[in-house]
Amino acid sequence: MSDLYLFNIASQRSHWLSLRQETITSNIAHANTPGYAARDLQPFESVLQSSHLAMQTSDPGHIVQSSGTLETLAEAEQEGWHTYDSGNSVSIEKELVKAGDVNSAFALNNSVVKSFHRMLLTSAKG
């Protein structure tokens, strides 16, 4: 069953999407906090590629590089639309647009998982 890596990718993606949702919520909650810089996650593509390049260890002394689930999701500071005098760079409109994207991507991801699961069940039941 090693060819069926779709569930793995789907779960990575939903994890990434929920972390992004958390980051966006945090940005919105801090929309009026002085000195807060808006943050965002690395794009999913780069997370996925870095997770494919995880190194194998052949010796117990080797340092294991993480396979890129949480650690590679470092939050990169992003360029905001504008910055207020108080040093806050959150734009509520921009964050809500991103939240809408996350929401529809999550729905799509879940539908793909659902239909793939249905296909799997069909073939398993015969």
Added chain:
Amino acid sequence: MIDPLNVSQKIAAAGLDVQSHRMRIIAENMANAQSTASTPGGDPYRRKTIVFSNDFNEALGANLVGVEQIGNDQTPFRVERNPSHPAADANGNVKYPNVNILVEMADMREANRSYEANLQMMKQSRAMVLSTVDLLRST
């Protein structure tokens, strides 16, 4: 590890809490826009301000928003001449609060908008959790 979607709902809840606190301060300022002192020559109501802070919560592993301090606005009071007023000083001047209704209204709009945005995030996170739970249903 706590599910990020639950954490996101908690962050949004903290945001809602902070914005409603801000709304309370604004309401206090508006209600006291004409509150003078009760003694002759005394200071009237002083406008209150609210400052938010970025607190790290160890249990959640996330940055929640909180109230840093509730301060007093130090701008000078508005002075009007009205010798018949009970709070008038020896020269007949009365000090009125340093509250500007227009500033408070603008602040209220902003609080309102931020509150709605937080509420929207909460709804969306909830919808995402529910759509994941829906995977178990049907089929």
